[in-house]
Amino acid sequence: SAVISQKPSRDICQRGTSLTIQCQVDSQVTMMFWYRQQPGQSLTLIATANQGSEATYESGFVIDKFPISRPNLTFSTLTVSNMSPEDSSIYLCSVELGTSRHYNEQFFGPGTRLTVL
């Protein structure tokens, strides 16, 4: 398995500001992902964080709003830019180990609970 930490665990922000969320994994992984869990909703994939290249965004999500960095195989950041109250959500990073034992499994971080006023 993998141990994943996220910082901050929660934050309350003013509209129009930006917040950068960090995700750290205890081992090198190829695949890292960022999800959003809006209040009372299920998880939605924002993007796949690619090491050494630009992230791959899902429909409805754009780089200007959610810039992502992936400087190495153990770390990634997601920035929520120019925030509005609609961005209030839990943001989770996840990793896929790519091993046969954990084929197709994703391991999730504890999440960052963001409230935008």
Added chain:
Amino acid sequence: GNSVTQMEGPVTLSEEAFLTINCTYTATGYPSLFWYVQYPGEGLQLLLKATKADDKGSNKGFEATYRKETTSFHLEKGSVQVSDSAVYFCALSSYGGSQGNLIFGKGTKLSVKP
């Protein structure tokens, strides 16, 4: 497109009761199916999985069988405990979209009373 429909909660049971949380899916091809659990204040944890038809995933007394004929992956446990109180998410892996894309149901909150 691919989707997961999950039984709406909340579900409230007494300790030692039998649990079923229904999950059905729509998918092209042969997705893998998962149940994730989110305990209060914690992140998502994989509870069990099944990668092909008729596979049964099991863990911590929970079971789910991949039924292709009914496109279902219902979660069951014979005797729940207070410690099972959590939100349960059914999910499938989608190979039609981005690699590694998991599609989740809306989650079912389970509360077990002593």
